[in-house]
Amino acid sequence: xxxxxxxxxxxxxxxxxxxxxxxxxxxxxxxxxxxxxxxxxxxxxxxxxxxxxxxxxxxxxxxxxxxxxxxxxxxxxxxxxxxxxxxxxxxxxxxxxxxxxxxxxxxxxxxxxxxxxxxxxxxxxxxxxxxxxxxxxxxxxxxxxxxxxxxxxxxxxxxxxxxxxxxxxxxxxxxxxxxxxxxxxxxxxxxxxxxxxxxxxxxxxxxxxxxxxxxxxxxxxxxxxxxxxxxxxxxxxxxxxxxxxxxxxxxxxxxxxxxxxxxx
Amino acid sequence: xxxxxxxxxxxxxxxxxxxxxxxxxxxxxxxxxxxxxxxxxxxxxxxxxxxxxxxxxxxxxxxxxxxxxxxxxxxxxxxxxxxxxxxxxxxxxxxxxxxxxxxxxxxxxxxxxxxxxxxxxxxxxxxxxxxxxxxxxxxxxxxxxxxxxxxxxxxxxxxxxxxxxxxxxxxxxxxxxxxxxxxxxxxxxxxxxxxxxxxxxxxxxxxxxx
Numbered sequence: 419x420x421x422x423x424x425x426x427x428x429x430x431x432x433x434x435x436x437x438x439x440x441x442x443x444x445x446x447x448x449x450x451x452x453x454x455x456x457x458x459x460x461x462x463x464x465x466x467x468x469x470x471x472x473x474x475x476x477x478x479x480x481x482x483x484x485x486x487x488x489x490x491x492x493x494x495x496x497x498x499x500x501x502x503x504x505x506x507x508x509x510x511x512x513x514x515x516x517x518x519x520x521x522x523x524x525x526x527x528x529x530x531x532x533x534x535x536x537x538x539x540x541x542x543x544x545x546x547x548x549x550x551x552x553x554x555x556x557x558x559x560x561x562x563x564x565x566x567x568x569x570x571x572x573x574x575x576x577x578x579x580x581x582x583x584x585x586x587x588x589x590x591x592x593x594x595x596x597x598x599x600x601x602x603x604x605x606x607x608x609x610x611x612x613x614x615x616x617x618x619x620x621x622x623x624x625x626x627x628x629x630x631x632x633x634x635x636x637x638x639x640x641x642x643x644x645x646x647x648x649x650x651x652x653x654x655x656x657x658x659x660x661x662x663x664x665x666x667x668x669x670x671x672x673x674x675x676x677x678x679x680x681x682x
Numbered sequence: 683x684x685x686x687x688x689x690x691x692x693x694x695x696x697x698x699x700x701x702x703x704x705x706x707x708x709x710x711x712x713x714x715x716x717x718x719x720x721x722x723x724x725x726x727x728x729x730x731x732x733x734x735x736x737x738x739x740x741x742x743x744x745x746x747x748x749x750x751x752x753x754x755x756x757x758x759x760x761x762x763x764x765x766x767x768x769x770x771x772x773x774x775x776x777x778x779x780x781x782x783x784x785x786x787x788x789x790x791x792x793x794x795x796x797x798x799x800x801x802x803x804x805x806x807x808x809x810x811x812x813x814x815x816x817x818x819x820x821x822x823x824x825x826x827x828x829x830x831x832x833x834x835x836x837x838x839x840x841x842x843x844x845x846x847x848x849x850x851x852x853x854x855x856x857x858x859x860x861x862x863x864x865x866x867x868x869x870x871x872x873x874x875x876x877x878x879x880x881x882x883x884x885x886x887x888x889x890x891x892x
Contacts, residue, residue, distance in 0.1 A: 460794055462812075471811070472851045472861040508812050509796035 420451075420531040422524045423655070424553035424582070428569030430540030432561045433590040433620075436630055438537040439467045440645070441557075443635040444652030446501035450532040453492065453502045457549040458539035459514060462506035469633020470495065470503055479507040482519045488527060497638075502531075512544040517551035524552025533655070542576060550577060555584040557617060561591045562603040567611055574614060586617035588651065593622045594665045618651035620644050621665050643668055688713045690721065696731030697721075698765075703737035711750060718754040725758040735765035775837040776801065776818035784819070791815065791829065811851055817841075830854070831876075839878045844888055848874035858883055 425438045438454055446452045455478060456464040465471045476491035481504065488504070495501040507514065527534055538549035550556065556577050560570040570587070577585055589605050596602035605619055623644035629636040636645040637652075643665075650660045687702040687710050699717075701710055718725070734747055748762055783801030791797055791805065793812025802819035805827075809815055813829035820841050821833045827845035832854040834841030839856040852861045853876050860883040873888040 474852070475859060508794050509814055 420528045420533055421555060422528060422534045422536065422553045423555045423557060424536040424538055424550050425557045425559060426538035426546065426549065426573055426577075427559040427566070428540065428542060428573040429560075429566045432559050432566050434540075434559050435463045435467055435537055436626060437557070437559050437588060437590065437620075437648070438464060438535055439630075440635045440637045440648035441652055441655070442533075442535050443468075443498055443501060444637045444649045445533055445535075445655065446495075446498045447637065447649075448652060448656060449500065450656065451500045451502075451530070453504065453527060453531045453534045454537065455504045455534060456506040456537045457515075457520070457545060458537060459506045459545065460508065460511045461539065462508050464537045465493075465503060465505045467630045467633065468495065468503060468635065470505075471633075474505050477505045477507040479510050479514045482515050482523065488523065512539070512548065515548050516544075517547045520548045520551040542572070546576075547580075550580055550582055553582055555586075556582045557586055557588055558612075558614070559588045559590050560608065560612075562589060562593075562597070562605075562608060564603070567603070567608055571612055574612060586615045587612060588617050589619045591622040592619055592665065598666070616662070617654055618647055619662055619665065620647040620651075621668075686713075688717050690717055693733070696733060697725075699732055699734050700736040701734060707739070707743040707746060711746065714747075714750060715754055718751070722755065722758070725755050725760060729759040729761075731761045731763060733763045733765055739764055776834070777838060779819050779838065779840055782819070785817075790825070793829075809850075820844075833876075842875055842877040844873065844875045846873050847871045848876065848885060853883055853885075855883055 425434050427434050442452050442454045454464060456462050457478065459479065465474060470493050473493045476486040478491065480486045481488050481491045491504050492502040493505065495503065524534060536549045536553060539545035558570050558573055560566045574585055587609070589608055592605065593602055597604045605616065609616060621643050623636070623642060625639065625642045626636050626644050629639065636642045637648045639645045647663060650663065653660045687705050689700045691698040691700065701707065732751065739747070744764065751760060751762055778801060785799040785801065785803050787797055787803070787805045788807065790807040791809045791813035793810055795813045797803070797805070797815045799817040799819070801817070803815060803817035804822045804824070805815060806824045808825040809823060809827045809829040809831070811828045814832070815821060815829065816832040816835050818834065818836045818838070821831055821843045823845035826847035826849060828849050828851065830852045831843050831850050833843045834856040837856050841855055843853065843855070850862065852859060855876065855878050858878060858881065874885050875888040875891070876883055876885045
């Protein structure tokens with residue numbers, strides 16, 4: 419029996435979709451059977467980030483309305499054996515699906531997969547309610563900004579009110595140099611405010627932009643620091659104990675190497 | 683509660699028997715028989731027309747249903763018909779490709795927009811990625827076609843698509859779906875035509891073929 423995990427944030431643009439793509443891919447590389455469901459109906463992105471846009475025939479609305487079977491809507495990722503995607507509909511809106519239908523769908527699909535990861539839309543309206551309906555676990559993504567943390571706090575409250583109690587936090591796009599100078603909130607500040615368990619910290623990484631544009635998740639890049647952070651997060655989801663990377667040391671080392679080359 | 687796959691309904695033109703399309707007809711025969719048994723006193727009151735509906739029936743299914751009616755309601759004055767005889771659920775294949783209804787759309791279609799036409803379709807603008815155009819007939823795009831294009835959507839495999847810049851996410855003609863190769867690099871952009879040949883969608887340079 420699998421587990422349904424919703425990835426949410428409240429605020430837009432903090433990296434929910436990128437996190438879903440990378441964590442999902444990393445889990446599938448750990449030999450888990452993973453299904454990603456894009457619940458952002460009308461503004462779908464997950465298919466683009468995974469590079470699967472041109473394979474879409476059926477979507478989540480077709481599944482819910484009974485136009486096709488769930489298996490027909492699943493896009494199998496050629497590159498990763500165990501990774502499947504059910505895309506969102508683009509020409510419909512969030513009201514095409516209701517939480518009750520999502521719950522039934524999740525119950526059914528749980529039998530087939532180890533992990534079902536829901537990519538939640540920004541906001542707290544119908545789309546959010548659909549995404550969390552069938553979830554047992556939630557991963558809240560935030561960036562080290564006051565506005566994102568404020569929204570994350572609101573989301574954690576809403577998740578608890580909807581009986582999702584297993585909530586963990588990912589701090590995304592952390593910049594060690596700014597934290598050091600005191601220009602950016604550090605992870606401990608955020609944890610003090612939100613008071614939830616930390617699932618991982620992902621450093622700000624330009625490589626993420628190129629990898630999402632190319633449709634290739636960063637976890638496949640052995641050199642990417644962010645990719646490594648996502649792999650660690652996937653390990654922690656499966657229950658393995660992995661220490662949080664010392665970003666200061668890592669990025670310090672990388673910068674040192676870079677500087678070395680620059681001098682030449 | 684047990685799910686009912688056979689539902690009887692009184693209507694102005696007689697009795698409608700709605701069969702669920704989730705189950706093959708042969709598995710519904712027992713339930714149908716039971717329903718007829720229950721209503722025998724009703725059916726024997728006078729003449730009655732029974733219309734089977736809920737799905738499209740094959741000739742062998744029709745025969746099965748008619749035999750069942752003749753057997754169970756042998757003493758009653760009933761006639762049998764099918765909904766699909768009068769109004770078909772299946773959309774009729776659109777064949778009017780050369781003349782007939784054509785919709786013109788002025789302007790660019792953006793992500794999330796869906797444009798449909800019961801006949802042919804001409805788009806005077808671009809079709810951006812994430813937008814979808816669906817036509818029963820041909821599609822002509824006077825611009826860049828980057829979204830999903832579906833011509834001959836009711837099943838006409840003769841339908842074609844022409845675009846000044848053919849870079850779609852996906853092309854569908856009738857029931858055939860294709861997508862461009864993953865590393866599609868072209869040196870120059872020319873008008874192209876997509877059509878079906880040997881069950882496959884071909885895309886070729888349009889200008890040199892006329």
